[in-house]
Amino acid sequence: MTVIDIETGLSDQESAARDMAHKFAQEVLRPAGVALDRLADPAEVIAPGSVLWEVFKKYRELDIRGLQAESDLSPIEQARLQALINEELAWGDVGLAITTGLTQFHVPWAQAAGDTELIERFCGPRSEAIGCWALTEPGHGSDTVAFTESCFKDSSLRAECVARREGDDYVIRGQKAAWVSNATIAHIAVLFCTVDQSQGFRGGGVFLVPLDLPGISRPRPLDKLGQRSLNQGELFFDDVRIPARYMAVGPEAYSIALETLLAHANAAMGQLFVGVARAAVEHAIAYAKERVQGGVPIFEHQSVKSRLFKMFMQFEAARSLARRVALYNASSPPLVQYSIASKVFCTNTAFEVASDAVQIYGGNGLSREYPIEKLLRDARASMIEDGCNEVLGLLAATKL
Numbered sequence: 001m002t003v004i005d006i007e008t009g010l011s012d013q014e015s016a017a018r019d020m021a022h023k024f025a026q027e028v029l030r031p032a033g034v035a036l037d038r039l040a041d042p043a044e045v046i047a048p049g050s051v052l053w054e055v056f057k058k059y060r061e062l063d064i065r066g067l068q069a070e071s072d073l074s075p076i077e078q079a080r081l082q083a084l085i086n087e088e089l090a091w092g093d094v095g096l097a098i099t100t101g102l103t104q105f106h107v108p109w110a111q112a113a114g115d116t117e118l119i120e121r122f123c124g125p126r127s128e129a130i131g132c133w134a135l136t137e138p139g140h141g142s143d144t145v146a147f148t149e150s151c152f153k154d155s156s157l158r159a160e161c162v163a164r165r166e167g168d169d170y171v172i173r174g175q176k177a178a179w180v181s182n183a184t185i186a187h188i189a190v191l192f193c194t195v196d197q198s199q200g201f202r203g204g205g206v207f208l209v210p211l212d213l214p215g216i217s218r219p220r221p222l223d224k225l226g227q228r229s230l231n232q233g234e235l236f237f238d239d240v241r242i243p244a245r246y247m248a249v250g251p252e253a254y255s256i257a258l259e260t261l262l263a264h265a266n267a268a269m270g271q272l273f274v275g276v277a278r279a280a281v282e283h284a285i286a287y288a289k290e291r292v293q294g295g296v297p298i299f300e301h302q303s304v305k306s307r308l309f310k311m312f313m314q315f316e317a318a319r320s321l322a323r324r325v326a327l328y329n330a331s332s333p334p335l336v337q338y339s340i341a342s343k344v345f346c347t348n349t350a351f352e353v354a355s356d357a358v359q360i361y362g363g364n365g366l367s368r369e370y371p372i373e374k375l376l377r378d379a380r381a382s383m384i385e386d387g388c389n390e391v392l393g394l395l396a397a398t399k400l
Helices: 012-037 050-062 063-066 075-092 094-106 107-113 116-120 195-205 251-290 302-331 336-366 372-382 389-398
Strands: 130-133 160-164 169-181 190-194 204-212 231-244 247-249
Touching: 012 050, 012 063, 012 075, 012 094, 012 372, 050 094, 050 195, 063 169, 063 336, 075 094, 075 251, 075 302, 094 130, 094 251, 107 204, 116 204, 169 190, 169 204, 169 372, 190 195, 195 251, 204 231, 204 251, 231 389, 247 251, 251 302, 251 336, 251 372, 302 336, 302 372, 336 372, 336 389
Parallel strands: 130 190, 160 190
Antiparallel strands: 160 169, 169 231, 190 204, 204 247
8 A cells, every 4th residue: 555645747757767766765765674674683684695785785786875066957856856855765664765875975065075086086977985974073963063052062071073174284183973874894084173272162073084094993883773774873083183184164164054954954864754653544444454353454443544634644644744845945054943844743643653653553553563563663863863853943943
């Protein structure tokens, strides 16, 4: 059973791209996500021979990101197509949707830095480089993005990853926490770290850091509740020296760059977890029509029908908000409060809908033989990642 997409006005090109993404999600991401989720040791997820590397290979062959950047599409059409594709990929497996989506995270930052060496090495059309976004620190989480709050410019709050200028170089020392997605497999990091500690986190900078440099270490991947197909881990920097030209953004523009990135990242998160919510709704409807209790499929019981309709409404409302924000961001300077609203509403919805789906499955919903408990775990992680929902809500409220 597939929930109908009532999006109107799609071109043949958009429809074909969405259908291709759905096929990739169904045939590649969903079975790979299940297999990786069942591995007891997260190191096995990234081990040689893991199905993860086949996913990366097929993702590159499909050139999904290239589809979204087709030159004959308007910005609005590109944004709508990205929202459609993000939903489809996350419908397959959200952990793999995130990890593949981050492969080119570094590209616009390298282009902003304008360094020919970095662009040629990591951003070429045939590059297989994997990127990561290094932001969170062991003692600092969502406060590192809280650019509207007093803590963001509090110089007494000492950063745990700092870059200091030495002649024509920067020297980086410190640690990024275990929540850096792709950390232990990435080739290059987009590192957000403090440059001027007298300004607190506001005195930050954005650096492109090749992860094969001396002084960088990466321990084992994080063992976590959900999104187990998404590799996450720590990054340690022991006086890592990089040329000053590897800086993409300095303290003077750091707050603006962070707000802009947060607006785009949160909007994407909303789109992704619409896909998770949709998967939960579809699984629940299909199960309710097959499972017999009281002599009839449980779909015939009013309480089940009522719950399913509530889940369907929640999912469709989340989908509408996510797509509306995507289109606005493509046509105007993004408004972070709307992107945050999309992220918070869609991730909350994904978790609530997945929880209701577990209830419809009953005891079977708790069993790993069925797909729904994985969706619940994957959705639960989303309410913390890319900024926990409560702190993000404070930032958005300040912008009202």
